[in-house]
Amino acid sequence: xKPAEKDNTxxxxxxxxxxRYLVPVLLLFSLFLLTRGHNEPGGGFVGGLVAGAAFALxxxxxxxxxxxxxLRFPPRxxxxxxxxxxxGSGLFSLFYRRPFMTxxxxxxxxxxxxxxxxxxxxxxxxxxxxxxxxxxIVFELMEE
Amino acid sequence: MGLLLLLPxxxxxxxxALALLTWRRRRIQRALALAGSIGLLVSALVLLxxxxxxxxxxxxxxxxxxxxxxxxxxxxxxxxxxxxxGIIAVAVVIFSHASVDSRRExxxxxxxxxxxxxxxxxSFLTGDIFNLxxxxxVMLMSSFVLVALGNERAQLEGALKYVTINLVSSAIFLxxxxxxxxxxxxxxMAQLSVQLSQSRQPELITVVAMLFLIAFGIKAALFPLFxxxxxxxxxxxxxxxxxxxxxxxxxxxxxxxxxxxxxxxQDIGFTHALLLLIGALTMVTGVLGxxxxxxxxxxxxxxxxSQIGYMVMGLALxxxxxxxxxxxxxxHNIIVKANLFLVSGAVYQLQGSFHLKKxxxxxxxxxxxSLLFLISAMSLAGLPPLSGFWAKFLLIRASxxxxxxxxxxxxxxxxxxxxxxxxxxWAEVFWKNRPETAxxxxxxxxxxxxxxxxxxxxxxCLIVGIGLLAEPIFILSSQAASQLLSPAEYVTAVLxxxx
Amino acid sequence: xxIVLAFxxxxxxxxxxxxMMRRSIVKLxxxxxxxxxxxxxxxxxxGGLTRAAPPIVPAGVSEPPVPFADPVPQALILTAIxxxxxxxAFAVVLIEQTHRSVGTDxxxxxxxxxxxx
Numbered sequence: 001x002k003p004a005e006k007d008n009t010x011x012x013x014x015x016x017x018x019x020r021y022l023v024p025v026l027l028l029f030s031l032f033l034l035t036r037g038h039n040e041p042g043g044g045f046v047g048g049l050v051a052g053a054a055f056a057l058x059x060x061x062x063x064x065x066x067x068x069x070x071l072r073f074p075p076r077x078x079x080x081x082x083x084x085x086x087x088g089s090g091l092f093s094l095f096y097r098r099p100f101m102t103x104x105x106x107x108x109x110x111x112x113x114x115x116x117x118x119x120x121x122x123x124x125x126x127x128x129x130x131x132x133x134x135x136x137i138v139f140e141l142m143e144e
Numbered sequence: 145m146g147l148l149l150l151l152p153x154x155x156x157x158x159x160x161a162l163a164l165l166t167w168r169r170r171r172i173q174r175a176l177a178l179a180g181s182i183g184l185l186v187s188a189l190v191l192l193x194x195x196x197x198x199x200x201x202x203x204x205x206x207x208x209x210x211x212x213x214x215x216x217x218x219x220x221x222x223x224x225x226x227x228x229x230g231i232i233a234v235a236v237v238i239f240s241h242a243s244v245d246s247r248r249e250x251x252x253x254x255x256x257x258x259x260x261x262x263x264x265x266x267s268f269l270t271g272d273i274f275n276l277x278x279x280x281x282v283m284l285m286s287s288f289v290l291v292a293l294g295n296e297r298a299q300l301e302g303a304l305k306y307v308t309i310n311l312v313s314s315a316i317f318l319x320x321x322x323x324x325x326x327x328x329x330x331x332x333m334a335q336l337s338v339q340l341s342q343s344r345q346p347e348l349i350t351v352v353a354m355l356f357l358i359a360f361g362i363k364a365a366l367f368p369l370f371x372x373x374x375x376x377x378x379x380x381x382x383x384x385x386x387x388x389x390x391x392x393x394x395x396x397x398x399x400x401x402x403x404x405x406x407x408x409x410q411d412i413g414f415t416h417a418l419l420l421l422i423g424a425l426t427m428v429t430g431v432l433g434x435x436x437x438x439x440x441x442x443x444x445x446x447x448x449x450s451q452i453g454y455m456v457m458g459l460a461l462x463x464x465x466x467x468x469x470x471x472x473x474x475x476h477n478i479i480v481k482a483n484l485f486l487v488s489g490a491v492y493q494l495q496g497s498f499h500l501k502k503x504x505x506x507x508x509x510x511x512x513x514s515l516l517f518l519i520s521a522m523s524l525a526g527l528p529p530l531s532g533f534w535a536k537f538l539l540i541r542a543s544x545x546x547x548x549x550x551x552x553x554x555x556x557x558x559x560x561x562x563x564x565x566x567x568x569x570w571a572e573v574f575w576k577n578r579p580e581t582a583x584x585x586x587x588x589x590x591x592x593x594x595x596x597x598x599x600x601x602x603x604x605c606l607i608v609g610i611g612l613l614a615e616p617i618f619i620l621s622s623q624a625a626s627q628l629l630s631p632a633e634y635v636t637a638v639l640x641x642x643x
Numbered sequence: 644x645x646i647v648l649a650f651x652x653x654x655x656x657x658x659x660x661x662x663m664m665r666r667s668i669v670k671l672x673x674x675x676x677x678x679x680x681x682x683x684x685x686x687x688x689x690g691g692l693t694r695a696a697p698p699i700v701p702a703g704v705s706e707p708p709v710p711f712a713d714p715v716p717q718a719l720i721l722t723a724i725x726x727x728x729x730x731x732a733f734a735v736v737l738i739e740q741t742h743r744s745v746g747t748d749x750x751x752x753x754x755x756x757x758x759x760x
Contacts, residue, residue, distance in 0.1 A: 039702075045725065076252065080164030087157060093207075099146045100154075102207040137732045141739060274719060281726045285733060292737050300741045304750070307734055308663065308671060314730075315678045318723055322686035325715065 012061075019061040026054035034127050044123035048130025055131075056138045064142045067135075075139060078132030086125025089118040146203040148194065149216050151187035152226050152265040156180050156233075160258035170249050174241055177254040181237045184261060185230030192223040196620075200627070200637035202271070210271075210638050211332035217271035217638055220624035221471060225268045225398055228478045231606070232390045233261050235599035239486050240383040242595035243493060248293050248381065256293070259286040260387070267395050271638055274321055274331045276399065277314070280363070284310050287392060291380045302379035309372040313362035320355035327352065334638035337406050337631045346410045353408035353415055357400070364396025366456065367425040370449045374433070377448070378441040378498075382489030385441060389448050390482030394474060397455045401470065404459055405628040412462060419460035424554045427453030431561040440488045440498040440573065443565055444481070447524070450558055451477050457555065458539050461546055467625035469538030472618060476523065476531035476610060483520045483603040487513065490596045491573060494585040500569070505578030509585050512597070514574040516604045521566035523607045526559045531610035534618070648688045655681035668738050668748040672731065679727040683720045690716025 030051035037043030059067030093102035105117035159180030263283030292303035328339040365373040430450025458470025523530035543552040662674030695710040
C-alpha cells in the first residue's frame, strides 16, 4: 500500500468492532492450541500462527504502529527469546546425563495442564519464535 | 561427550539468538559474532581431535535410538569440514567488522551470519538424509537474506536468481528423499547404506542417485547447472561472497561425496563415470568462463566452478588416493578461495572498485597486501610448494594410477589456464601503473587496516603452512578417505553392533 | 488412485516449471509454490496410500489401532510445508522490495545492470 492511498482509507467500523472481540478470542485460542499440543493436534507452531494472525488483524484494523505497540516487544526480539527458550529446554536434559533434547517430565501433576515437561517448554519456544517470525514478515510487508 | 558433537551447532545458534535480542547494539552484536565463530572453531577442533583419537562419534538426539530418532555423526571427513567452517567464519567475521556498512549491521547481518554457520555445521554433522534437507533450508534462508540485504538493484537481481534456482534444487532434493524413503523405508543414512546395498531394484536406486546428483549439483555449481553462481555471488557484500565461495558450494560437494560413498555405490560403472565426465566439463567451462571476465570478483566466482570440478574428479575416480586428494583439495580450496575474495574486498576498500581497468599500482603502495594475494593466487594455480600444488599432485597421480590420462591432462591444462587468470589479476590490479582515472588509495585508519589484514594474513599463513606441512594433512585426508570407503565402520558406529 | 495422483503430481510439476519460465516475478513465485505442492504430494503418494487409522495412540492404550498409516511421510510433508512456508514468505518480501526499488515485476527489466557493478 502506498502512503498516498493510506490517507484516503477510512478504518472500517465493522472491522474495528469485530477486531475488538476477535483479537482476545484468537489469542486465547492460540494458547489453547499450545497447551493441548503434545498429545492432540495442535502445538506451538499452529498456536504461534494463530497468535500472529491476531496481531496482524489488529494491525489491519488499526495501524501497524498500534499493532507494534500492542505487542510491546519488537518481533525480532521475540524470535531471539523463542529460540533461546527452545534450546534451553533441550539443554535441560543434560543435567540428567541424557543426550540433548531428551524429554524430561515432572513427577508431580499440575492441575488442568497435566504433567509438565521439557517438550512443553520447547513448544512454548516454538510458539514465541513463530509469532515473532510471522509478525516480522507481516509488519515488514504492511509498512509503506 | 554427546554435547561436544552438537556444540558446533549450539554455539552459533545461541549467539545468534542473543544477537537478535541486542539488535540495536552494534558493538555487542560484533562481540557476539566473534565469540560465536571462535567458539565454533574451538569446538570443531576439539571434535576433530576426539574423532582422530577415538573414531567416529555418534549422538542420538532426544535419546531416541537410531534409526527412529535423528542421529548426528562425526567421522573424520565431517569433522575436518566443520573445522574449515570455523576457520572461515572467524576470518569473515573479523573482516566484516571493517567492511560491512552499519545499515546492514543494524538489519541483522550478524545473527544471519551465525544462523548460516549453524546450517553449515548441521549439514556436515547430520546422519539423517531428511535432516540434511532441513539444514540446507536453514542455510538457504539465511544466505538468501544475506544476498538481498542492502536492497541494491543488482543485489535484488542476483538474489532472485539465487533463490529461484536454490528452491528448485530443494524441491528436487525433497523429491529424491521421498522416493528414497519409499524404496528403502528409512531416512537414517547408516541404515540406508545397508538397505540400498541389499536392494533388488538397482535401476530405481540409480534414478534416485541421479536426482540427488542434480539437487546437489545445483548447490555445488556442477557443469550444466552452474549458471546461477557468477550471477549471484558477486553482488553480495564481499565478506559474504567470501563465506559463500569458501563454504556454501563446498557443502554441496560434501553432500555429493557423502551420498556417493555411503549410499550410491551399487552402480559405480555408471554413476562415477558420469561424475568423472561432469567433473572434467566443470573444470574446463569454469576456467574458460573466468578467462573471459574482466572484473575481480567475477573472475574469482567463475573460478569456483572450475575448482569444484577437481573435487568431483577425486570423488569420481573413487580410489583411496583420489578421495584423499579430493579432501586435500577441499581443505586447500576453501581457505584459498575465501582468502582471495577477502583480498578483493580489501582492494575495494582501498580503491573503491572491482574493475580491473579502474585498478592498478597497488604493488607500489601496498606491498604486503600484494604479496598476500600472490601467495593465494599461486596456490590456487598449483605452484609448488603451496597447498594447491599438493592437492593437484595427489589428484593427477591418482588418475594416472587408474589409467585415466585424459582427465590428468585436462586437470593440468586447467591449472595452466588458472595461472593465466591469476597473472591477469596480478598484472592489472597490482603490477601496472595506476590508471589516471583511478583515485589514489584511500588512507584507512589503523583499526580498519588491522581488521582487513588480520584475516587475510592468517589465512595466507595457513596456505603456506599446508604447503610446507603437507605430510600430516595428507595423512589426515587419507584416513578420512579410508573411512569414507568403508561404510561398514560408519554403519556400525551409528546402528551399534548389528549392521 | 495412485495413477490419478501420479498424473496430478506430473501436472503440478509441469505447471510449476511453466510458471517459472514466465517473465513476471509474481508468476515465478506461483511456480515455486506449485513446485513445492507437487513435491509434497509426491511424498504423500510414494509413502503408500492406505485406508488406515491415523497413527495416534488413544488414551489408555499403549499401541495405535492396528492398520495405521505410516507417520513418517506425514512428518516429512509437515516439515516440508513449514519450511517452504518460511522460504516463500521471505521470497515474497524480496519481491516486494524489488518492486519498490525497480517499479516493475518483469524480470527482463532487471537486466542490463551487470556492467554497472
